[in-house]
Amino acid sequence: MAQEKKKATGYDKFVNWKLLIIPVVIFTVILMLPTPQGMKTVGMQYSVGPKIVINYLCQELFAKKSADCDQWQILTARMMEQNMRMGALTKERFMKRNAKWAKKYKIPVDSANFQRAYDNIRDNVSAETYLKTMKSAFDLRMKGLRYDDLSKGDQKSADAGMWKIKVAIALVVFVVFCFMTECMPLPGVAFSIGLILVFSGVVGRTEVAGLYWSDACWFIMGSLMFAAAFVKTGVDKRMCLLMFKKLAVPNVRWITLIFFIVISPLAAFISDHALAAMFLPIGMLLYQNSLTNEVPEDKELAKMLMITIAMACNIGGPGAPSGGARNVIMMTYLSDMFGMDIGYAQWIGYCMPFVIMMIPLTWVVTNMIFKPKITSLAPAMRHLEGEIGKMGKWNKHQIWAMIIFVVMVFGWFTEKAFYQAGIYPIRLGIGVIAVAGAVAYLLAGVVNWRDYQEKVDWGVVWLYAGAIIFGHTLDKTGAAYWLAQSVIDLLAPLGMSQGIPLMLTSNGLTAVLTNLMADGPAAAAVGPITLNLASIVHPGTTFLPFMAMATAVASSFAYCLIIGTPPNAIVYASGYLEPKDYVRVGIPMWFVANILIVILTAVYWSGIGFNNLPSF
Template sequence: MAVRKQKKKVTGYDKYVDWKMFGIPVVLFFLILFLPTPHGMKDVGTEYSVGPRVVVDHLTQSLFEKNSTDVEQWQLLAARMMEQNLDIGALSRKRFLSRDLGWCKKYGLDADAANFKKARHFVETRLTDAQYGQLMQQAFDLLRTDLQYESLTGKDKAAADKAAWKIKVAIAMAVFVVLCFFTECIPLPGVAFCIGLILVFTGVVTRKEVAMLYWDDAVWFIMGSLMFAAAFVKTGVDKRVCLMMFRKLAKPNVKWITLIFFIIIAPLASFISDHALAAMFLPIGILLYQNSLTSEVSEDTELAKMLMIGIAMACNIGGPGAPSGGARNVIMMTYLNDMFGLDIGYFQWVTYCMPFVIVMIPITWLILNWRFKPRIHSLAPAMDHLRGEIDRMGGWNRKQIWAIIIFAVMVFGWFTEKSFYQMGIYPIRLGIGVIAMAGAVAYLLAGVVNWRDYQEKVDWGVVWLYAGAIIFGRILDETGAAYWVARSVIEAIKPLGIDSGLPLLAVSNGLTGILTNLMADGPAAASVGPITLNMAGLVHPGTTFLPFMAMSTAVASSFAYCLIIGTPPNAIVYASGYLEPKDYLRVGIPVWVIANIILLVLTLGYWSFRGFGDLAGF
């Protein structure tokens, strides 16, 4: 069958602003800004802006009978370390004594060896466990109960008002952004720039800060990933990889090929960056689709969407399988250790959470096949076409070999850059974004591509789209808006009697699963985790509920199936040009619901049956 050359596809980038629809998010944005600020929002603003100083003052007065401005450096360090421990919910003396200079650096505490030694020695020799715990509980009560917005005056009240305003802007911006993404009333990269403009015009960030936010390391990674995908397409490496993956199939049916995607990608996503996997498999998906078209079927949008969404979903469901599958996993492991001294080893995490990935593979695949109904069912013509093209290519040429070598070096760098920095092999921390861009430049230097290839084959709109998403999520986190949402929900469920056991777990999972669609998985886990772990420690102390809450929060923060901005793979496959925002919802909503159910069943069944060390059940 002859393959018909495709016409230029009209995408959301070709649309103009739909002012009738665009007016809705704009009106709602300003309506939220002009509504009275909720009391809870003012309390969170107070806690974020005034709270740290008030707590440090309270601690220095209690410990040294001096204001924080009058104490010695080591005394101030001791108080600040205690305040930081309070912030992450670690209230025991044992957790304080486990800290080191690296921990201080991680949380931005100015500490040298001499002052750190004095601060630690003081807590170790002058405070008993009971005294330390009582002091931390007093500080906690001061921060969460006694410190009221109404009692503030002068500069403190102005600071709290400013912080509450930033939270309100973040919430209004969230409504604006989500509605714009759902309706596509404005080209989506335009939404990304609206985010920056909103934040500058409302005074949440400065013009210099917003410019820096648009060039986050994750943005560099997305850009570099799309560039190396362009290099794979230019050289034909994608064709060779595709044929190697599927040549053994006797019947290259669409269903079996998508299942192979899931079987290969999902487990790998537990150990390899989901960004890289999405960027690597995207050209393969596009290649399969374009080569499946014939003169009889010149376009099959359902097939294109099925392949692209399948790649993204396979990346998304694989993340919880191992600690290396995402920042969220390490964050919750750290919180669990910081707050309760409970450790989850790497392999131990895999044995608890990989079953979730294994169960989700067939379920997500079935949902994908249920939601999309392609006209083309056999990809045999596409495979025949690929064989013909590769036969014409002959053996591996110089550019293809260089493309593979550079990619292998990049993958090695992604795996090792953090460890090598910690070991002192690298004098500076590179970050995965810098390595990705170094690879993109290496392709230029090696003559694999020229800049015209990048200009034409990279979807630069997706780069800006994800940059806006990074800023959006970071502002929700840093302003306290995500924390305000989480705290409001948790407080709302207390009168309903669902603030313990599996009901609390279900609420935590659902809340995390919603937030993670609006922000990065790490900040989503960081927003909900400390609150739910604190509650877990109160209602089920010393039980398996504590590690189960940590692991389930981490798993739930991978449920970003519904929005383009939810995960890097979602954004990367959008670069194909075949997807619309509603396509993510078609698969994302049922997968989100079922994933929450499976996580609860996994907790109630396998996890509870297995237990966790010597901890009692709940």
Template structure:
């Protein structure tokens, strides 16, 4: 046909099937492009909304490589006249992108130190042998650590500990199905719960901090912790309880497993001076975040930590380069650029106004409704998209919903961490899923309970505790 061989036609058809979501997305974008600009919205504002919709569709369906989506955002923001080339380039890089880059690199450096074996001993000495206590311990330690070193790093460090305990309890996977689920979800959900506790807990928090700055608002590292950390502490026992009730562990006590784990860890090399220095470097980074982040930025401090690990020879550039997902960094840069332009073009305000018009009376009579809308919207999007991308795109819109921007901004950032529902919702979930010991249905089985519980807790918490401390 038209000189094409059967093989090239087959290749083309295969390409079509692989890229069908890309083609559907482009077709939708083109149709939207042909529509007249909605009333009250600038042409640039309408066009940025088209780019946002198409970008989100591509991030969710992943029909093309992630960096290609980032390139799409760059190119079309310029072509559509939303900003000139320099403006787009400028909006691509800020402290939040530095933080995401630094945090991914720190994660590589930390995971390479092998702290997991020390953590294992710590958990066991704190929790003892009772399964319920161990589940609580896994959730609590994961939550505590992820507040400082990021949920993905924690999940990567904790997974081998959990799996070793499971393996030592029984080699037959079917006999420890409930125990496997409860321990691995304790790691993933614990990491998610804790990641809201500090600004450095996740890229999404830093993105929100940068939006606060853009709106002339400021919240320090410690202020964030004072406002949010109690919610972390409330969630830990509640989520542990939900897990225990959802997946009933086969054993009440893990005597054999714990004993063998202790022996294995005891046989591993002792803590060396080198390990101590690696820990001190991280402590310096943490202190920097607490005391200097308002002056020099969270991202700069994270990169300084990477710099120290590199010059001290704790991680090689080859390792960092190989294990850092540069495509993700580029994509987060793109979503942050989108966020900036949603705000600048007035699209964020227009979208927020539409939400206000839709729920106006309800929102006026019951201010709590705004939180409800934001929490549901953010959690939903965060479960199909990345949480950082969710905050990058939704942040400028939600910040226009009410006057108390810190309140609604924090609600947005916190709700974006409720990625309990699917295995791909958050890196911590994907990591435990990769073990093969939990399946996709398990996420739905427990995710909706944990999700609804966290959403309700957040709304109540934001409208009680924050009022009290204000």
């Protein structure tokens, strides 16, 4: 095998001020423009809305202002307000909450006050009264706020909320331009996001530091660390040979197809983060062992293998409710807002066909776009066989590497369920488990810190940390909601406010937002708007569950940017990809996926119906 040439990456570049000045100027201009009325409204809803709603609920339930309420009464109002944000307007949903749920959403709670709040709603508030109160509170927040009616203090808070949305929108332009052009090293962009948000007053210095070290960031870091352990011990070689040794003709086309067939269905049930981290070393190994003296470098082959792994992870998530938070969010919205439930198996029946159809379509797109010089990976497989032959039997370090990996995967599968069942007293999170696995490799002597220092792309860790902050800002400031509402209002006069056109609008909007933020917040931003519209134009029909599922599916279309999904960021750590490579594949896939989900809705979903509901 030929020695692979050292790759020049975006990390080796200096800032290109001729390009960087463009997003800087646009960012500044956006901040100087007058604030649109819609942005002012959303700013009020997100900044002072919760406070006003809590006060309203206290007056309705307890006939006194929130400032005069007892702790359990304030707790009741806060829990109801949080439920309202999630679209959970029924008493039934309130009765399913517990103290752990309250703590998750940072609502101060203790067992005595929680029990009193719970008992009061259960015994003294009927389901009809509860629903009526919640709907009134929702209308107050969404339609009843008037800037001139606010107190001076609330007006100041509303002004701050409007400013935060404007900064977030300006940041969208800055970040997308920088990621697309690499006019600045991408980890530098990630740090710039935090700096801009602190300097502009959107977040505080303590909060921004915490966001850079989120559970998702820990997972990316831990995943890259265990991938480094796999590579050092040679476990990746054994796994690679196990997957592909049965191929009579190990052509790159067939190998990429196997990646799609294996990874995509698994992504409906296993974390796409974990799958990307598992298969990244295999993809890198295939490429490195395919190089020859005649072809010492084949960038297209490397890009093809890396992109295949990322896209295989991305297209699989919609297949089952366990494939992503977006799916559960939309199921919850549908149940809470309209009393329609989608079962686990039922979801698979509707959405797994999308995954199955996307596998060959994405495979074709990938093979059309990338044209590698090396097409046969037979030499790579022969080289692997020779390498494994030299290794002999599984050695101690390889066995430890696999044991720790299996324990990590078990932890990823069970940590949430075990916490909810009370087996774990605290919620660990997949990030903590990933880093614990990385430390376990150190303790077992599988790796030393130099291995992590040299083989982990730490820039990708910070890059994804910046993406987390970026998405968090769009969500929490209301910027994502404002974008969604603005686009839907703009397209409504064009006849895009009902039927398939409305679904196409919703899907397209969600698919754009999900490239800028996490899939869950993207679905959460668009879902309530489109579901409410759907209930107005097609009440009580199959359009409601179809809209919920389509929005969840569309929020997985984050194909175009490195920051779109964790798999995109993980494979970027290989060093073989550039931001434009995601665009090359992502844009065609984005259109293919949007068209496919509409066809699926119009033909397959409409053909089988939903729970005897009338069609739309």
